[in-house]
Amino acid sequence: MNRSKLSIEELKELKELARICRGDILKMTTVANSGHPGGSMSSIDIYLTVYKFAKLSPEAPFAPNRDRVVVSHGHTSPGVYSALARLGFFNIEDVITGFRHPGSIFEGHITRGIPGIEWTTGNLGQGLSAGVGMALAAKLSGRDFHVFTLMSDAEQAKGQVAEARRTAVKYNLNNLTVVIDYNDAQISGRASDTMLVNIKENYEADGWKVIEIDGHNHEALAEALYEAVNKNVPVAILARTVMGKGVSFMEDDVTFHGKPLDVETCRKALAELGVEDDLEFYINRRKRLPETREQLKPPLEVITIDSGKPVTYSVSQKMDNRSAFGKALADLAVLNKGKSPIAVVDCDLKPSTKTIDFEKVWPENFIQIGVQEHNAATVAGSMSVNGVLTFFTDFGVFGIDETYNQQRLNDINKTNLKVVVTHVGLDVGEDGKTHHCIDYIGALRNLYGFKIIVPADPNQTDRAVRYIVREKGNFVIALGRSKLNPIANLDGEPFFGDEYEFEYGKVDVIRSGSNATIVAIGQVVSEAVKAADCLRKEGIEVTVLGVSCPIDASFDSVKDYLKGNVLTVEDHNVRSGLGSILAEYFVDAGFLPEKFEKIGITGYAVSGNKEILYKLSGLDSESIIEKVRKMLK
Incomplete structure (x- = not known):
């Protein structure tokens, strides 16, 4: 994309706007009696210059080929809002x-969906990863937009920033420019005293070009930006600034990091800036605002994906669900390469998560982040709303537990991320308690926008994978580790076979009986079916309900099976998974079963193979049989 330098007239305009914006910052924080004026005033010259230089249009703020501006230190929202408004x-x-x-x-804190705002930020250190994701998306989708990531100096101490720096260099993201507000100030005092970080040296050591400038000099900023976008490597602009710049009694005083001025002090500051004092107008206008508003709807670049035809595996073909995922993913790569961009973000686990076949088909779209899960989760989320259908694959303990904060921010940003985590539950086996992800359902219940699917066998896995690529929004598919035979119906044919179509939320009636009901999820559905088939030989008829979508299960559709003896079985923390969800349903629905018991994980387990661990926790078919017998006594 051809870019021109800012003109002398434009630079003069920015200088005048900076004075006015500083007044805006003080007014809005004083009127609200809340906010962060100090950092906003040190960053405002950066914001004005970057937004003016970037290829952005107020008339089409979400145009697909626009430049992206990510503001990582989202607490400086007064500065961002005033710059964009002016x-x-x-x-x-x-x-x-x-x-x-x-x-x-x-x-x-800045919020995605507001014109000019690309990423909701607030918890520091994630903005550069988001910028990396957008820059990668530009390259994978064959577009020429540039990404500007604006950051604070204090957040450079965070590990995720280092992860993102390295990723940018690995993938030669010369369409990425970072501008760091280097005011050497944070809540505790000097940033360099709070935690010394060699910012310039760190970026240079990782392979970035670093440009140092006066961050209040619009001409220097504009020259640095022009130089940056014409480099063949990622560029970091280190812009030295002053906290509270523009008002004498605020300058270089960290007190004003998050402290607004009272009305009288604000009047003095406005007078010093030579800005109109219209505080009363805004204070009175604020009193008339409604208490509620419609929710923002951030833009989502929707691409058409060919989901292919489902594959049905024979009931005698023993395999793990993760392999079924890997085969489906590779099929999607074959079908869509050269048509619609799909990417896989991996964290050095491709043999285990079974993403190798995708890499073989589409190596340039296989993004290997290495052991940098926090960065990877944010990169993937950011890519997913910038025209690339993105899978983030990992083990459960890393892809959900370790990256919970990043997934929460993805959720807040209303991303379109497809997370596939393998190795969940005690099914992980010998790796032991550090790798037994037994809380993934409970964790995801806290995130309002994520849907979770826990398939019962390879056939349901294949169909679930193809389903999520056709649907908008965030999904998690959680898969076990061990191999199992696809579940059969009473005729010995695949239950989730050719006639089965995955429907989100549906509860599958895999076996039907009148004496008891087993409600099971994921890998243990097979154990529940084995138990039911054995009990039938004793004359005990047991229903087996397969719940693949625990958070949104349509229990109403099967409530007639839930009024007698009900037993839930899950390879998950018994306090926060399927059993707890069903118990909550009973309360909400206004009825209780005759008996209700839960089998699940009651504590951190030891190392051992799946069969032993399932037996110790009561998850194997024999233990389920014994539990049903006791319930019927």
Whole structure:
């Protein structure tokens, strides 16, 4: 993309806007009696220059080929909002009036969906990963947009930033420029005293080009940006600034990091800036704001994916669910290569997560991040809303537990991420308690936008994978480790066979009986079916309900099976999984079964093979049989 330097007239305009924006920052934080004025005033010159230089249009703020600007230190939202408003993206009066008010879109930390805002940030250290994801998406989708990631100096101490730096160099993201507000100030005092970080040296050591400038000099900023976008490597611009710049009694004082001025002090600051004092107008206008508003709807670049035809595995063909996933994923690669971009983000686990075949088909779209899970999760989430259907694959303990904060931010950003985690539950076996992911359902119940699918066998896995690529939104597919035979119906044919179509939320009636009901999920569905078939030989008829979507299971559709003796079986923490969800359903539905018991994991387990661990925890078919017999006494 051809870019031109900012003109002398444009630079003069920015200088004047900076003075006005500093007044906006003070007004909105004082009117709200909340917010972060100090850092906003040190970053405002950066914001104005970057947003002016970037290929962005207020008339089409979400155009697919626009440049992306990610602001990592989202608490400086007053500066971001004022810059965007003064450049025409929205009304400045609405910003000053509604900042941090529930009836306004202008929240305390920047929010995706507001014109000009690409990523919701707040917990520091994730912005560069988001920028890396967008820059990767540009390359994978064959587009020429540039990504500008604006950051604070204090967050450079976070490990995820280092992970993102290395990833940018590995993939030669010369379409990525970082600008760091180097005011050497944070809540505790000097950033260099709080935690010494060799910012320049770290970026250079990882292979970045570093440019040092005065961060309040618009001409120097513009020159550095022009130089950066014409380099063949990622560039970091180290912009030295002053906290609270523009008001004498605020400058270089960390007190104003998160402390707004009171009304009278604000009036003095506005006078020093030579900005109109219209505080009363905004204070009165704020009183008339509604308490609620419609939710923002961030943009989502939807691409058409060929999901292919489901594969049916024979009931005699023993295999693991993760292999069925890997085969389906490779099939998607074959069907869509050269048509619609699909990417897989891996964390050095491709032999175990079975993503090797995808890599063989589409190596340039296989993103190997290495042992950098936090970075990988954010990179994948960011890619998913920038025109690339993105899979993030990992073990359960890493892809959900370790990266919970990153997945929460993906959820807040309303990403379109497809997470596939293998090695969940005690089914992991000998690796032991550090790798037994037994809380994935409970963790994901806390995230409002993620849907979870826990397939029972390879056939259901294949269909679930093809389903999620056709659907918008965040999904997690959780898979075990061990091999199992595909589940058969009473005729010996695959239950999830040619006639089966995956339907999110559906509870599958795999066996039907009147004496008891076993409600099972994932790998242990096979154990429940074995138990039911053995009990039938004793004259005990048992229903087996397979729940593949525990958070959104349609229990109403099978409630007639849930009124007698009900037993839940899950390879999961018994306190927070399927059993707890079903118990909550009973309360909400207004009825209770005659008997209700739960089998699940009651504590951290030891190392051992799956068969032994299942027996010790009561998850094997023999233990389930004995539990049913006791319930019927």
